[in-house]
Structures are given as C-alpha cells and as structure tokens.
Amino acid sequence: MxxxxxxxxxxxxxxxxxxxxxxxxxxxxxxxxxxxxxxxxxxxxxxxxxxxxxxxxxxxxxxxxxxxxxxxxxxxxxxxxxxxxxxxxxxxxxxxxxxxxxxxxxxxxxxxxxxxxxxxxxxxxxxxxxxxxxxxxxxxxxxxxxxxxxxxxxxxxxxxxxxxxxxxxxxxxxxxxxxxxxxxxxxxxxxxxxxxxxxxxxxxxxxxxxxxxxxxxxxxxxxxxxxxxxxxxxxxxxxxxxxxxxxxxxxxxxxxxxxxxxxxxxxxxxxxxxxxxxxxxxxxxxxxxxxxxxRISNMRSKEIPLPDESRRYEYVYIRTPNLDDFSFPFNNRVIKLIPRTTTLSSPTGTTTFVGKRQRLQASIATTTLQPVLVQSQKDNAIFAGLTVWKESIRHAEIYYDYHTSSICFSKTNKMLSDEPETKSQPLQLTDMIHFQIKCTPKVYELSYKMGSDGTWTKFGSMGAIEFSGYDFTGTMFGVFASTKSEEAGTEVTFEDFKIM
The missing domain is CATH 2.115.10.20 (Glycosyl hydrolase domain; family 43)
Known part of the structure; x- marks a missing residue:
C-alpha cells in the first residue's frame, strides 16, 4: 500500500x-x-x-x-x-x-x-x-x-x-x-x-x-x-x-x-x-x-507523546536572553516582558523578544497588549508590540509608544536603507489594543484595533521579497518590549499570542 x-x-x-x-x-x-x-x-x-x-x-x-x-x-x-x-x-x-x-x-x-x-x-x-x-x-x-x-x-x-x-x-x-x-x-x-x-x-x-x-x-x-x-x-x-x-x-x-x-x-x-x-x-x-x-510498515503502535506545553518547545528568543525578563502565567496565555534598552535592530546581545517560527506561508499572528499605567518617567519610555523578525537588519513591527502616545509602524531593511521606514499617529490608549500581522506568500500586512469590538486598521506592510535573499535564517512572529530609559521599564503584559 x-x-x-x-x-x-x-x-x-x-x-x-x-x-x-x-x-x-x-x-x-x-x-x-x-x-x-x-x-x-x-x-x-x-x-x-x-x-x-x-x-x-x-x-x-x-x-x-x-x-x-x-x-x-x-x-x-x-x-x-x-x-x-x-x-x-x-x-x-x-x-x-x-x-x-x-x-x-x-x-x-x-x-x-x-x-x-x-x-x-x-x-x-x-x-x-x-x-x-x-x-x-x-x-x-x-x-x-x-x-x-x-x-x-x-x-x-x-x-x-x-x-x-x-x-x-x-x-x-x-x-x-x-x-x-x-x-x-x-x-x-x-x-x-x-x-x-x-x-x-x-x-x-x-x-x-x-x-x-x-x-x-x-x-x-x-x-x-x-x-x-x-x-x-x-x-x-x-x-x-x-x-x-x-x-x-x-x-x-x-x-x-x-x-x-x-x-x-x-x-x-x-x-x-x-x-x-x-x-x-x-x-x-x-x-x-x-x-x-x-507506506512504512513498521510504524510504532505507541503514538508519539504530545509535547508538554508548559515547556514551550516552540518559543524562541534572540541569542541568549535574560530569562528573568520573561514570565508566562495562566498556562502561557499571558506573556509578561521587562523592557530593556536593546531593540530588534541590536546586532549583538539580546533584546526582550519571544516568538515562534513562521510555519505556514499564509499566516495570521495576533496578540493583545494591556495598557501600562504610566506612573514615572521610565513608564513613559516604553514601546511594545508585535513583530515579524528575521534578523536585526530585516524586520517589521506594529507597536504602541508610550512616550509619544502613538500607534507606530516600523520597517527595517538595511539591505536597502540604513534608516527604517516609520509611520505613527496619536492614539490615547484607554483600552486593550490588539495587534495583527497577516501574511500571504507575497506580503506582510500589519494592523491594529482598539477594544474587543473594534475593526482592524491596516497600518503598514512589508513585502515578502524583502525578507528573501542570501541568508541562513527564516521569519518569526513574536512580541517585544523596549525602553528609551536607561533603566529597565515597567513590566508589560500581552495576552493570547497566537499564530494561525
């Protein structure tokens, strides 16, 4: 057979x-x-x-x-x-x-x-x-x-x-x-x-x-x-x-x-x-x-055991992370991050990012960012959101910037330009903000919406061809948090990070 x-x-x-x-x-x-x-x-x-x-x-x-x-x-x-x-x-x-x-x-x-x-x-x-x-x-x-x-x-x-x-x-x-x-x-x-x-x-x-x-x-x-x-x-x-x-x-x-x-x-x-x-x-x-x-005739009668989800086999970090900056309460439904001064463009060291490999050519990655209560200058310096990341020289993200009270999009491709392409608009964060990256084999579209009943607003995109070239790695979706303050930022909370 x-x-x-x-x-x-x-x-x-x-x-x-x-x-x-x-x-x-x-x-x-x-x-x-x-x-x-x-x-x-x-x-x-x-x-x-x-x-x-x-x-x-x-x-x-x-x-x-x-x-x-x-x-x-x-x-x-x-x-x-x-x-x-x-x-x-x-x-x-x-x-x-x-x-x-x-x-x-x-x-x-x-x-x-x-x-x-x-x-x-x-x-x-x-x-x-x-x-x-x-x-x-x-x-x-x-x-x-x-x-x-x-x-x-x-x-x-x-x-x-x-x-x-x-x-x-x-x-x-x-x-x-x-x-x-x-x-x-x-x-x-x-x-x-x-x-x-x-x-x-x-x-x-x-x-x-x-x-x-x-x-x-x-x-x-x-x-x-x-x-x-x-x-x-x-x-x-x-x-x-x-x-x-x-x-x-x-x-x-x-x-x-x-x-x-x-x-x-x-x-x-x-x-x-x-x-x-x-x-x-x-x-x-x-x-x-x-x-x-x-068909292989000698297949095991015992099924391969399902992985222990508490061990988060599919989660990946950039280089060697500070694991104290990450926590995963409520059976991994919530991800809490401590923002650091390093960013997704930092060429060495690590940054506060956790994600998963992109497995399907047509995918949708989503997450929800809970509002941060701004109580000090360090809280005011945080920016956090959702990214599609391949390496420090090629990535795109949609995020909220607490310093400017803005929703922001950024696209980095240092193969084409030393400076990222950015876009922002003022947005008072009074409720949860949802982020989405929807991709086809040709393009990644980054969107956001406010609250559970809002509608998605496309805010930026990056062509799949910009992630393609003479390289060794592949795209990953993940959540991240950084700060413009010299000290670590207040913990930020994401919920329901999913890739479908």
Missing amino acids: SAKYTNPIISGFSPDPSVTFYDGTFFLVNSSFHIFPGIPIYASNDLNSWTQIEKILIATGGLFAATIRQHHGTFYVICTNDWGEGPNLIMRNFYVTTKDIWSGEWSDPIWFDFSGIDPSLFFDDDGRVYIQGSYRPSNLMELKCDIRQFEVEIETGKALSETTKIWDGFAGKDDAEGPHIYKKDGWYYLLTAEAATFEHHLIAMARSRNIWGPYESYENNPVLTAYGKGDMIQNTGHGDLFQDGDGKWWITALGIRNMDGCYPMGRETFLAPVEWPTGGWPQIEFPKLEFERT
Missing part, C-alpha cells in the same frame, strides 16, 4: 537536517543559528507527521549544522557553536549524549579540537568511532575548506589519530561542507554539501574501500541539485541519508520554496525517496511538494 508524502516535512527556518532511526521512530534535528534555545528535535513514526519533542542546547552565538546519530541505544548530537562579530567568528565543536531521548536530559557538552564546522559521527563495525567535518584553516568565513577526519575516543572527545584530509569535494570550489559517512556493501560512502547554500547548492558523493580513502568521486555527481531546474523547490543541498525499518533509503535535505523571488521563511527540510542498488550509488529523486511511496 502506498502513502502520500508532503513537503516540506519541517517548514519554516529548518535548515541542515539530519535524521536517525531507532525503535520505530525517526528523530530529526536542524540548525538553529542565533536562536535560543538551540537545536530543535522532532520525532515521527511515518515521515509525514512530525512533533517537536525538545530543544537540547543553549547557544551563545550560533549552532551550525547538527548531526544526530544513535549507537547501541545512546543518542549523540554533534555540532559547531560559533560566536563573535564580523568575519572572525570563533568555532568550537562538541557533542552531547542521552540514553533516553524522550526525557530531554542530555549530558554536558563534550568538547573536541577541530578547526572547522559541520561535524558528523561515524560508528564503524569494529567499534572505532570517527569524526568528519568541514575544515577551515583560520575562521568560519575562510573560503578554502575541505573534508577532514580523525578517530575519536567517544567517551572523552580525545583524538586518537591525526586530523587528515579525506576529500576536497566534487565541485572544485574548495567549499565542501556537511560531510556524512555511510557503510554499505563493503564501501565507505562520503556525502558532502557544496557550492554554497544558494542557487548553485548541491549534494555530491564519493566512496572508498578504506575509511581513510582515497575517495573516488561519483561520475554522475551531483546526486542532488536544483540548479538549472524551474521547480518551486530551489537551493537544495546539505542532506542526510537514512533507512527506515523496512530497509528503504531516504534523504532529507534543505531547500527553499521560491514563489516569484519570495521565500521569507528561509531554508526548510525536504524529504525524497532514494534507491540504492547493491554495490552501486544512491539514486535520489528530486524533492516534490507531494509524492507517493510504499
């Missing part, structure tokens, strides 16, 4: 997927970059319906290209943590472990020395364990890189061999990243992501009888690319091969949905079937928005 599969399987800001399969369940991780907490974990028993079950890590800068693996009942997530400013980002690599992935309890990071990004783990049949990664001689922005490997003592992270180059990659651009090794039919197969992460992006493969090489490049590389295709799904690359319980092969890979140049949600996770003949090379179908394949 066949089943229908729908892409993307993880929508909205979900790049660099990696998958492992254990005890009837697929587990998937993505990059999270500057979003806190890092590395979301999703679970599925059918590859169609995915549930976020946890976030594992706290990131101070950015978590790049995690790999998830399982060996003898222990789960491993290996990743790069980068921090710093400009091109001189510092790269530190680590992995964490757990014997119970459902518990959310992970080990402390096990750090290891490797000058580069995108580490992966391979457990060989003889008990030896190897780490592969994209080697950089100096910093993250170094354009010349290759795939290097060393044997590791998995309990400690100690290197048991020299770090050795095993492949330059296929494309000849000195930019091989995202390596994974698979052992099949006596061959070690090496998968890489190459040609940056945009329109030329691709996946290539090589193989060797020895894990140290030499690796022979597949004559029909790349095994996956969208370059030259006219499909909506573009920029495909950075993937991971895996098997289901029936032995069928699959691949997850990143890609975008490009609608006339608009793809504000960024890189997402796509699924495609793979045929891998004995002794041969994997044949990967190009991802489709919908496709059919034989």
Whole structure:
C-alpha cells in the first residue's frame, strides 16, 4: 500500500537536517543559528507527521549544522557553536549524549579540537568511532575548506589519530561542507554539501574501500541539485541519508520554496525517496511538494507523546536572553516582558523578544497588549508590540509608544536603507489594543484595533521579497518590549499570542 508524502516535512527556518532511526521512530534535528534555545528535535513514526519533542542546547552565538546519530541505544548530537562579530567568528565543536531521548536530559557538552564546522559521527563495525567535518584553516568565513577526519575516543572527545584530509569535494570550489559517512556493501560512502547554500547548492558523493580513502568521486555527481531546474523547490543541498525499518533509503535535505523571488521563511527540510542498488550509488529523486511511496510498515503502535506545553518547545528568543525578563502565567496565555534598552535592530546581545517560527506561508499572528499605567518617567519610555523578525537588519513591527502616545509602524531593511521606514499617529490608549500581522506568500500586512469590538486598521506592510535573499535564517512572529530609559521599564503584559 502506498502513502502520500508532503513537503516540506519541517517548514519554516529548518535548515541542515539530519535524521536517525531507532525503535520505530525517526528523530530529526536542524540548525538553529542565533536562536535560543538551540537545536530543535522532532520525532515521527511515518515521515509525514512530525512533533517537536525538545530543544537540547543553549547557544551563545550560533549552532551550525547538527548531526544526530544513535549507537547501541545512546543518542549523540554533534555540532559547531560559533560566536563573535564580523568575519572572525570563533568555532568550537562538541557533542552531547542521552540514553533516553524522550526525557530531554542530555549530558554536558563534550568538547573536541577541530578547526572547522559541520561535524558528523561515524560508528564503524569494529567499534572505532570517527569524526568528519568541514575544515577551515583560520575562521568560519575562510573560503578554502575541505573534508577532514580523525578517530575519536567517544567517551572523552580525545583524538586518537591525526586530523587528515579525506576529500576536497566534487565541485572544485574548495567549499565542501556537511560531510556524512555511510557503510554499505563493503564501501565507505562520503556525502558532502557544496557550492554554497544558494542557487548553485548541491549534494555530491564519493566512496572508498578504506575509511581513510582515497575517495573516488561519483561520475554522475551531483546526486542532488536544483540548479538549472524551474521547480518551486530551489537551493537544495546539505542532506542526510537514512533507512527506515523496512530497509528503504531516504534523504532529507534543505531547500527553499521560491514563489516569484519570495521565500521569507528561509531554508526548510525536504524529504525524497532514494534507491540504492547493491554495490552501486544512491539514486535520489528530486524533492516534490507531494509524492507517493510504499507506506512504512513498521510504524510504532505507541503514538508519539504530545509535547508538554508548559515547556514551550516552540518559543524562541534572540541569542541568549535574560530569562528573568520573561514570565508566562495562566498556562502561557499571558506573556509578561521587562523592557530593556536593546531593540530588534541590536546586532549583538539580546533584546526582550519571544516568538515562534513562521510555519505556514499564509499566516495570521495576533496578540493583545494591556495598557501600562504610566506612573514615572521610565513608564513613559516604553514601546511594545508585535513583530515579524528575521534578523536585526530585516524586520517589521506594529507597536504602541508610550512616550509619544502613538500607534507606530516600523520597517527595517538595511539591505536597502540604513534608516527604517516609520509611520505613527496619536492614539490615547484607554483600552486593550490588539495587534495583527497577516501574511500571504507575497506580503506582510500589519494592523491594529482598539477594544474587543473594534475593526482592524491596516497600518503598514512589508513585502515578502524583502525578507528573501542570501541568508541562513527564516521569519518569526513574536512580541517585544523596549525602553528609551536607561533603566529597565515597567513590566508589560500581552495576552493570547497566537499564530494561525
């Protein structure tokens, strides 16, 4: 019996997927970059319906290209943590472990020395364990890189061999990243992501009888690319091969949905079937928005448990927040924020923002702001509202400014202008004020209304194309609060933050 599969399987800001399969369940991780907490974990028993079950890590800068693996009942997530400013980002690599992935309890990071990004783990049949990664001689922005490997003592992270180059990659651009090794039919197969992460992006493969090489490049590389295709799904690359319980092969890979140049949600996770003949090379179908394949027969009889909503798995913050500035009473129906002087345009540090990834191309985000009783100068300096935020240089928000007693709209796109586009009009806040951001694949419209019986007034907009470009993240909806005072502002209260 066949089943229908729908892409993307993880929508909205979900790049660099990696998958492992254990005890009837697929587990998937993505990059999270500057979003806190890092590395979301999703679970599925059918590859169609995915549930976020946890976030594992706290990131101070950015978590790049995690790999998830399982060996003898222990789960491993290996990743790069980068921090710093400009091109001189510092790269530190680590992995964490757990014997119970459902518990959310992970080990402390096990750090290891490797000058580069995108580490992966391979457990060989003889008990030896190897780490592969994209080697950089100096910093993250170094354009010349290759795939290097060393044997590791998995309990400690100690290197048991020299770090050795095993492949330059296929494309000849000195930019091989995202390596994974698979052992099949006596061959070690090496998968890489190459040609940056945009329109030329691709996946290539090589193989060797020895894990140290030499690796022979597949004559029909790349095994996956969208370059030259006219499909909506573009920029495909950075993937991971895996098997289901029936032995069928699959691949997850990143890609975008490009609608006339608009793809504000960024890189997402796509699924495609793979045929891998004995002794041969994997044949990967190009991802489709919908496709059919034989239904997975070994699905778990036990349903994947629903997440504990009190843990707010889907909520995200900008970089590492001051968690004391946030509270979520009444079962998360209310969000209370302490305003700080940092804003949504602050390029480093954090700001008082909490939100969720945009998951649907057509969405409506709403919230209600309770009036603040202005009793002092610091109360008078607060501004708070609802935003669609991609990064510090691109965001749009509708908010109330207590200093000017005005409803305000602001649109920031520093790719086009150093100064934001703003609009305001006087408004005495005597009742609750409701904010709304309504989006289509082409535009985000920001509106407000006063009281429960008011009508929505559109107050500004930002084109989806302005959120689209050569970047790594995706759009998020969230509530925020800032202050123009030197001291923290009075707590502001939002109710019923929802995305539909």
